[in-house]
Amino acid sequence: MEPEKVRAPNIRDVARLAGVSYQTVSRVLNDSPSIKPSTRQRVLDVINDVGYRPNQAARALVTSRSRTIGVLSGQTTHYGPATSIHAIEGAAREAGYRLSSTSIASGDYASIRSALDYLLSQSLEALVVLAPQVRVFEAIEELSIAVPFVTLESSGRETGHSLSVDQVAGARMATRHLIELGHTEIVHLSGPKDWIEADARMQGFLEELGAANLRTRAPILGDWTAHFGYYAGLELLRFRDFTAVFCGNDQMALGFTHACRDMGLDVPGDISIVGFDDIPEAAHFSPPLTTVRQNFAELGRRAVAQLLSELGGEAPRGQEQITPELVVRSSTARVATPAVAGRLRR
Structure with missing residues (x-):
């Protein structure tokens, strides 16, 4: 029974x-x-x-308010997006809201439109867009979203709804740090094509080299993984015509460091390496990684605060940027002497 x-x-x-x-x-x-x-x-x-x-559904019928904030994300397994979403959820819950979230299955337009349609069918009161591809924001412009929304991206487009960490400034900090250490031949491992953050970091790298009147190299498009950083490192280190590398994220920097070790090179004695993001493990790399810290949790909290102010009747705040921070550790050092540099190239 x-x-x-x-x-x-x-x-x-x-x-x-x-x-x-x-x-x-x-x-x-x-x-x-x-x-x-x-x-x-x-x-x-x-x-x-x-x-x-x-019963939230019943309350929504009575009050005409769902107390729901939607989150559209592109990649939730990476440290940055996962940290921001966790902060968004905490701030929303504290304000009496819950989240309805979905991720984009692929980067094609149909997938993006389907994900947006799904969220907008949930009677959202507001929306956070945490997706890296340019096509996502093209779809948003076409839909003319009626609820308050904020995009956590740094494309620089005048949407009036963007909140981001200044990726260009962060990349310039990383590149300037290497230049101030005497490095003049610097390689950049970039993120994937069509990713807004990758493009912004590439832009900052090129701008800083230009400001210092240094020779620019075409950035190498990667995929954010340590696997790519490792194999790109093995290939690039065969020639050794550079003394420093700025990696578009910490995972690629980890792979590049591994490649240096396998090639018998010392970091930072032979090659200086800078990453981007400051994931929790970066301080425990061997050697500990110099990187650019993004405050992903603060980004999530500010996103909810911005939406709540709009729901309260205030006008959108326009573009708002958070300044990143350069964290100097042991993976960067002054450039080797000319004699040593010559031996590196042989």
Whole structure:
């Protein structure tokens, strides 16, 4: 004989135990100012005692508010996006909102449009777009989204809704650090084509070299993985016509460091390496990695704050950027002497 299922408490159970009408419980749940403080507290005490959880769908029908923020993401396994989404969820929950999130299955337009349509069908009150491809923002422009939204990207386009870490400034910091150490031959391992952050970091790298009147090399397009950094390193280090490398993220820097070790080269004695992101493991690479720190958690918190201010009637804040920070560790050093550099090229 199957055990009898225990029914979850409902709003009428709360009303009966608190000695009020179910309409009063509903007003308490919706923060009505007409409820006496003592009655409100009695209802809240019963809700806590019995473990009542309001039906969000039913509340949305009554109040015409879903208390839901949508999140569209492109890649949730990488440290940066995962950290931002966690912060968005925490800030939303603290403000009484929940998340409805989906990720883009692929970079094609149909997948992007399908993901956006899915989120917008959830009666969202606001939307955060955390996706790296240019095509995502082209789709957003076509849809003319009616709810407040913020895009966590650094394309520089005048959407009036963007919030980002200044990727160009971060790349210039990384490149300038290498130049100040005396490096004049610097290679850049970039992220994938069509990724906004990769393009911005490449732009910053080229701008800083140009400002220093140094020779520019065509950046090498990678895929953000340590695997790519390793094999690109093996190929590039066969010629050794450079003394430093700026990697578009920390994972590629890790792979490049591995390649240096396998080629019998010392980091930073022979090759200086800078990454980007400052993932938690970067401080424990061998050697610890010099990198550009992005405050992904702050980015997520500010995104929710910006949306809440718009939901409260304020105008969109326009473009807002957070300045990154250069974190200097042991993977960079002053360029080797000319005699040593000559031996590196042989």
